[in-house]
Structures are given as C-alpha cells and as structure tokens.
C-alpha cells in the first residue's frame with residue numbers, strides 16, 4: 396500500500412540498546428523477515444528472528460493463483476469469484492484457468508480436455524500394487540502410495556527444469572487421479588476394475604469407473620454429475636494451506652512432482668484438513684439424532700470435542716464454498732432423497748451461529764461441513780471423502796508447485812528454530828549414569 400507524504404518504511408527501536416533501524420515496507424504491508432536479522436545487542440549475536448508456529452503470520456511465498464479474503468468470505472481463482480466459476484464453468488476449464496492463469500478459448504479447452512482424457516490409463520502394474528493392500532485399507536493410504544509409485548513409472552519426471560516435461564507430468568497426474576481413486580474403491584469392494592471411458596466427461600468417467608456393474612454403461616444422473624463437477628471446482632485450490640505448503644516445502648528440494656504430491660496428499664489426509672469431511676460424517680453419525688445434540692455441544696463448549704467442519708484459519712466469516720455446497724446439496728437430495736443426517740447438521744449450524752462460544756471464535760461452517768452429506772447421498776463411502784478432496788486439489792498443488800519451481804526468489808525451505816534444549820554437555824559412559 397502506498398501512502399502520500401509518507402515513507403514506505405518501518406522504524407524499529409530496540410529498547411535493549413536504544414538503536415534505531417529502518418526497514419522497507421513492501422506492497423501488502425509486508426516486511427522481509429531477513430531485515431530483522433541486523434537487529435542485535437552484541438555484534439556476535441545471531442540477530443533477531445520472528446517466531447511463528449503454524450505460520451499464522453508469515454508469507455512463505457508470493458503467488459498469483461488464488462486469493463482468499465478471509466474477513467469477507469471471498470475466494471477467487473486468478474481473480475474470478477468462486478460463485479461465478481461454480482455457476483458457469485466446468486472443473487476442467489477451472490483447472491486450465493488455475494494452471495495457465497487465463498480462461499481458455501474453445502480450442503484451448505478442447506485440446507486440454509482431450510489431453511486429460513487420453514492420459515487416464517495407468518500402467519497395469521499399478522493393479523499389482525493395489526493387490527498388496529488389504530480389503531479394508533483406507534483409500535487415502537492407497538492413493539498416497541500409488542501416486543508416489545507413479546514416479547517410478549515416469550523417471551523422466553525428475554527433469555523439473557524442462558517446462559514441456561513439467562506440463563506432461565501435470566496432465567498425467569490430473570488425468571490419473573480419478574482412475575487411481577476408482578481402482579482403490581473397487582479393490583476395497585472386491586469388484587473388477589473398470590477402465591477409463593474416453594467418451595465421458597471427467598466426472599462421468601470417474602463415476603463410471605466407480606459404480607459401473609456388469610456390461611451396461613453407467614449413466615450418472617446429469618444433476619449428480621454436475622454436482623460433483625461443482626464440488627471439484629470448489630476444491631480446486633485454496634492458496635497456502637497445510638497441504639499446499641507441504642507441496643511447496645517438499646518440492647523446494649526439487650524432487651519429482653509425483654513423490655512431492657504424495658507428501659501433499661499425506662498432509663491433506665489429517666482430520667483438521669481434508670480428512671475433516673470424513674470426520675464430519677462420522678461425527679453426525681455418532682450424534683445420531685437431534686436429541687443428542689445438546690450433550691454433544693456441551694462437550695464442544697468444554698473443549699473436549701471439536702465441531703468438525705467448523706472454523707478456519709483464514710475465513711473469519713462464512714466459507715463461500717459452504718454456501719455453494721449447501722445450495723448444491725438441495726439439488727442432489729432432490730435426486731437421491733434427503734440425507735437423514737442433514738437435520739442434525741442444520742441444527743448444529745443453527746446453534747453454532749447464535750451461540751457465544753462459536754460466535755466469539757468466528758466459527759462458521761467450512762467447505763467440509765456439508766460436502767460429506769452430498770457425497771454420502773451420492774453413494775460414496777466415507778473413506779473416499781478425503782480422496783474426493785484430493786482429486787480436484789491436484790490442480791492447485793500442481794499449479795502452486797510449478798509457480799514455486801520457476802520462482803527465482805524461492806530456495807529450499809529451511810526454517811529456523813528457537814532452541815530450548817540442553818546446552819553443551821559431555822558424554823557420560825554407561826557405568827557412570
């Protein structure tokens with residue numbers, strides 16, 4: 396931000412020494428953490444650092460992809476509001492936008508869809524890998540492993556400096572994620588694998604690979620196909636969250652995108668992040684009936700439980716994705732019938748939006764609160780919910796990864812620590828302990 400008649404600098408007085416420092420303030424009210432290093436009491440000191448567990452106030456990168464304005468509940472991909480994209484665009488068009496920075500024209504979109512469609516097959520040996528998993532293996536564990544395993548099928552992916560090579564790998568990952576997810580599901584069910592069908596859309600093909608039984612082609616209901624496409628649009632990117640930061644941190648050592656993304660998926664898997672949609676469904680199932688809500692809310696207020704699907708580090712208003720999902724849920728339930736857990740969810744939300752504990756802490760429903768109800772109504776098992784988050788988020792991870800790879804300011808991620816351990820001491824032989 397530039398102000399008239401003012402200097403874009405920050406003056407710092409170190410009251411320990413009385414010394415004055417002046418550091419530049421950059422666009423967006425940012426100072427460079429390294430500018431603090433000059434602040435010392437003695438010449439031999441290391442210099443001042445910022446301590447920031449959980450990176451609550453640290454910008455780790457510059458980015459041009461996604462902006463979350465948390466106070467206002469705004470989300471934009473490349474400047475386009477999420478509401479407009481969810482209403483008018485398609486997932487693959489949004490993927491193109493996020494990866495390339497601009498909306499495609501008709502030909503660019505056709506080419507992109509064609510490329511993604513023709514990279515959906517996975518090497519048959521991947522099936523052998525899946526065979527090694529037990530029938531009840533969690534789908535995310537299988538996905539994380541098989542995405543990492545893909546790196547061994549494409550060793551040339553290591554050559555991350557070559558833009559054309561990067562592009563091929565990005566298309567591959569994006570194209571193969573639904574196939575891997577569907578195969579993980581079919582393995583779990585003990586059903587034969589259904590191979591990708593090139594004539595179907597990205598989401599219809601995914602649904603076909605998951606749910607087709609026998610020789611007949613599976614015809615997803617157009618409303619469900621569209622609802623899944625919208626959910627994919629909503630999950631495509633969310634700037635510097637836990638898994639995206641993992642993607643950038645791992646990628647900063649310049650490994651291949653498959654192993655790097657496998658790590659990002661592991662970060663997504665936890666219940667505070669992409670595993671929250673699964674945790675919400677388990678929570679609603681455990682609550683069971685609206686009669687049990689008061690007792691459950693008491694345990695939340697006592698700090699014993701978290702209301703899963705509520706709260707967000709950045710949004711301090713209603714998550715715009717939750718608003719869109721709530722609307723989409725009505726359309727899905729018209730086809731599938733109402734999910735009986737919806738009443739519990741609505742009641743939890745009603746209480747949370749008016750109660751002191753939640754209002755004071757800005758706890759609003761986030762993207763994960765209603766998505767699980769849709770997924771369940773559509774027939775997805777709960778173990779697949781985090782996978783349904785991971786498939787579209789692949790776009791964001793890869794776009795952010797590429798942005799990091801070509802960013803001349805980025806270096807290997809290597810934070811500092813404040814050491815509070817034992818100072819130097821001499822080794823004590825076993826007999827003397």
Ligand code: CMC
Nearest residue numbers: 667668669671701702703704705706707708756761762763
């Ligand atoms: N239920 C009850 N209390 C909560 C919740 C919740 N869901 N979330 C935060 N709080 C309380 C927390 O106990 C703390 O209270 P106090 O100040 O009295 O100690 C205060 O609110 C601040 O919480 P925090 O843990 O410091 O906030 P954070 O920014 O570190 O955590 C969060 C953000 C999303 C991890 C957290 O809100 C949470 O655990 N939510 C439930 C899990 C969830 O739904 N995750 C999905 C997030 S959105 C999509 C995604 O990222 O995948």
